[in-house]
Amino acid sequence: xxxxxxxxxxxxxxxxxxxxxxxxxxxxxxxxxxxxxxxxxxxxxxxxxxxxxxxxxxxxxxxxxxxxxxxxxxxxxxxxxxxxxxxxxxxxxxxxxxxxxxxxxxxxxxxxxxxxxxxxxxxxxxxxxxxxxxxxxxxxxxxxxxxxxxxxxxxxxxxxxxxxxxxxxxxxxxxxxxxxxxxxxxxxxxxxxxxxxxxxxxxxxxxxxxxxxx
Numbered sequence: 001x002x003x004x005x006x007x008x009x010x011x012x013x014x015x016x017x018x019x020x021x022x023x024x025x026x027x028x029x030x031x032x033x034x035x036x037x038x039x040x041x042x043x044x045x046x047x048x049x050x051x052x053x054x055x056x057x058x059x060x061x062x063x064x065x066x067x068x069x070x071x072x073x074x075x076x077x078x079x080x081x082x083x084x085x086x087x088x089x090x091x092x093x094x095x096x097x098x099x100x101x102x103x104x105x106x107x108x109x110x111x112x113x114x115x116x117x118x119x120x121x122x123x124x125x126x127x128x129x130x131x132x133x134x135x136x137x138x139x140x141x142x143x144x145x146x147x148x149x150x151x152x153x154x155x156x157x158x159x160x161x162x163x164x165x166x167x168x169x170x171x172x173x174x175x176x177x178x179x180x181x182x183x184x185x186x187x188x189x190x191x192x193x194x195x196x197x198x199x200x201x202x203x204x205x206x207x208x209x210x211x212x213x214x
Contacts, residue, residue: 047178048102048178048179048180049178050176050177050178051176051177051178051179051180051181052174052175052176052181053099053100053101053107053175053176053177053179053181053182054097054099054157054173054174054175054182055097055182055183055184056184057172057173057174057175058081058171058172059074059081059082059083059170059171059172060081060212060213061184061210061211061212061213062210062211062213063184065097065184066083066095066096066097067095067096067097068083068094068095068096069085069091069093069094069095070091071085071086071087071088071091071093072084072085072086072093072094072095073086074213075169081171081213082169082170082171082172083095083159083169083170083171084167084168084169085115085118085159085160085161085167085168085169085170086161086167087160087161087162087163087164087165087166087167087168088163088164089163089164090163091163092160092161092162092163093160093161093167093168094158094159094160094161095158095159095160095170096156096157096158096159097156097157098154098155098156098157099154099155099156099157099175099179099182100153100154100179100180100182101124101148101152101153101154101155101177101179102148102153102177102178102179103126103148103149103150103151103152103153104148104149104150105147105148105177105178105179106145106146106147106148106177107122107145107146107147107148107155107175107176107177107178108143108144108145108146108174108175108176108177109121109122109143109144109145109146109157109173109174109175110141110142110143110173110174111141111142111143111159111170111172111173111174112139112140112141112142112170112171112172112173113134113139113140113141113142113159113168113169113170113171114134114136114137114138114139114140114168114169115135115137115161115166115167115168115169116135116137116161116162116165116166116168117133117135117161117162117165117166117168118133118134118135118159118160118161118168118169118170119131119132119133119158119159119160119161119162120132120133120142120144120157120158120159120170120173121144121157121158122144122146122155122156122157122158122175123155123156123158124148124152124154124155124156125151125152125154126148126149126150126151126152127146127147127148127149127152127155128147130144130145130146131144131158132144139171146175146177157173157175159173184210
């Protein structure tokens with residue numbers, strides 16, 4: 001009589017069970033799916049939004065926070081507001097405004113200008129001075145990117161002509177990037193100025209209202 005053969009041994013499973021009895025591969029896939037559904041954990045600090053950091057960028061209201069040289073003036077044409085600079089041999093007829101910025105951040109400065117050799121730009125401690133210019137006689141737009149350094153918290157935005165050249169005009173300027181919108185009553189830390197460069201009359205406090213020019 002023929003001897004019985006031994007039963008064939010069943011191969012052991014090669015996949016190890018994961019949590020809750022799932023195979024390791026299925027468990028990893030389930031965790032990945034859960035992460036994609038829930039999304040990443042929120043960061044501890046939210047980034048500041050991009051805002052307009054120039055006060056009175058349209059040169060159409062008080063308080064006049066721009067610091068302008070005496071060789072500049074404000075247009076008197078109703079509802080057409082811009083600053084005119086008349087450079088001399090000793091002055092390039094500039095206007096400046098200080099703005100609060102964030103370190104290691106990028107900003108965009110834009111302006112609408114006309115006239116020969118009109119420059120717009122920004123400078124400050126810990127940041128490279130950048131500028132762009134135009135010599136067109138019609139209104140045209142200028143734009144330049146500004147990057148701050150690790151310790152930069154303030155920049156000076158400027159517009160000016162060039163020594164001994166003809167007059168120029170600027171009708172608006174914008175400086176946008178991450179930060180906190182400034183107080184129109186001088187919250188950026190500057191002293192309000194008149195269009196001629198002298199100190200402005202004190203603004204009512206605590207409520208300071210924008211007073212539009214004619």
